[in-house]
Amino acid sequence: MILRNALLGIFLAMGVSLAMLVFLSWLAYDRSVESNNRTQSVNHTYRVRLKNKDILATVNTIETGERGYLLTKDEKYLQPYGEGRSSMKGILRSMELLVRDNPRQQKRVDSIKKEISRRITLIEFNIERTRNGYGIDTVKLSDGKNHMENIRSLCKELDNEERELLTYRSILQKEADENTNFFLLLLSAVSLAFLLVFFRLLYIELRRRITFQKTLEEKLTDLERANAELEQFAYVASHDLQEPLRKIRAFGERLKIKQSELLTDDGKTNVLKINQSAIRMQQLIDDLLMFSRTANLRERIFEEVNLNSVFRDVKDELNDLIEQKKVTIISEVLPTVQGIEFQLFQLFNNLISNAIKYSKADTPPIIEIDCQKVNGSELPNLGDIQKDNIYHRISFMDNGIGFDPIYSEKIFIIFQRLHNRTEYEGTGIGLALCRRIVTNHNGFIVAEAKPNQEGSIFHVYLPT
Incomplete structure (x- = not known):
């Protein structure tokens, strides 16, 4: 501006x-x-x-x-x-x-x-x-x-x-x-x-732009430094943290198998909780690694990605869960976009698995995927230049439990959960990862709650 x-x-x-x-x-x-x-x-x-x-x-x-x-x-x-x-x-x-x-x-x-x-x-x-x-x-x-x-x-x-x-x-x-x-x-x-x-x-404008360029270069340097620190964290998480975690799980399993007869019922319960916590910790570390990987600038190599192929791969990945839950997925023909294939796979995987996870117990899940070309003006809080852009709007609609509209932004914050872990398993990273992936592709993701909690819609906007 x-x-x-x-x-x-x-x-x-x-x-x-x-x-x-x-x-x-x-x-x-x-x-x-x-x-x-x-x-x-x-x-x-x-x-x-x-x-x-x-x-x-x-x-x-x-x-x-x-x-x-x-x-x-x-x-x-x-x-x-x-x-x-x-x-x-x-x-x-x-x-x-x-x-x-x-x-x-x-x-x-x-x-x-x-x-x-x-x-x-x-x-x-x-x-x-x-x-x-x-x-x-x-x-x-x-x-x-x-x-x-x-x-x-x-x-x-x-x-x-x-x-x-x-x-x-x-x-x-x-x-x-x-x-x-x-x-x-x-x-x-x-x-x-x-x-x-x-x-x-x-002269004033040139000097302002030079100052802006220097500031931008400093920000990029800071970003590269932060990215390097994040990569270091990922290394620590993948090696130093997982090694003691594997030992906890291994000794817990050994204690459960070899000392089972010596353990009281209370002791067996404690061993079970140890193993479950270790498994949950392992899942959390894996999700954090995936989240940090999406911030790696070196892996942002864009190429043509056919979203129909991505959708088919995700269906194959979730095939057992789809059959178990009797899920119906209806999808329109999806476009080919410039992007990072493994990240778009993760995006589709997270949104579809979330729709299945938060389905109603007495209603077979129905997931519809719709795609339209829209103008950036339908997105709020966009700059004037972005409003003139054309986007693929890919909408994931389900008939699940939905959510309160006041939480339409909170659900994208990392580790934020709307339900207790005992009700729905998860780490609270999935939707935050979705937003990070969409942002990496210069796009936007918006959550919309259906009236009367009849399900939810997640709109993904990717540049054409």
Whole structure:
């Protein structure tokens, strides 16, 4: 859960950071577009002013050509006049396109076109008059001068407005450039800050994982040490403890056989109790050895195990008891799992023999074995990852004496018994051994009491 919260925090921080970076990137892009637009506006103003100067220069060229011809009557002066007239149409057309976004300037350009047209009409009149041998018409010449003054005045007004626009647009361009630089700098700073934060978070998480890894290694070392001690205990139990126990049983049997005639009835009873206690002690040692063996990590070699074969082997093992008790066992087809065969054999053996042992005296035992695939979510107190796993649920159902539901966990504790030894024999290790085996296989075992003590159900969950 801690790891999940840490990862969730990192992903949340990453999401917020990416959102902020996207927002700042959009702002920087928007400011960049704005700066580009302002630059284009300034450039547009310069182009209008240059085109305005072209109009004045072309009009002056046309007028100069007219004056030269009127004074000298030399046709060569009409060449710049003709070239000026030819280029004037293109210049005026370009100017109209440039000022189409400004209604006031459009009106001025229209007025300039009209004045130029009138001026050219008067120039053509004067040129034609001169060609025909007439003198200069001073009235027309004066009108032409007035038209020229109007053209200059209109061009000056147009240029003045463009100059004001240039000043205003230059200020906006400067502000846009400053904003663009600011947002680019802010974006770089925030990106660097987020990068440092991510490195810090990753460093903290890496250090936490290293610490966790060291702790885990220490736990594994402790577990190996405990396992070694358990193996040593198993050795002591199998040799040092069993040797005096065998002698107790041997001398008890010798006393019973050779000294039977010398013993009183009370003495014979005591010898019998000695032998029974020794047998019980031997069974307890054997069960403890089996319990300790399941904790041996070296024997946890997993392989494919067909549970149908395991079930058949257990039935063969318990065949005499099954026939004696007239037991009916009904089993579905069982799966093949990854596991340790001898441990799964012990698991099936313990659960089936328990169902037989705790059967009702007046009712033939019926044991049903059911198998289904289930989701881990039906198991309580599981982690989020385990809840998504799929398990084989193998249920052992019987019609025996059952148990009180309050003891559904206690019965799996080693040496815990719900009945007196005189009622049901046993060491109190069997179900604890079952839980150990199931845990070794990364599974779970759950005990369920049927209503009205009509039997019990043991659910074994093994990974698929």
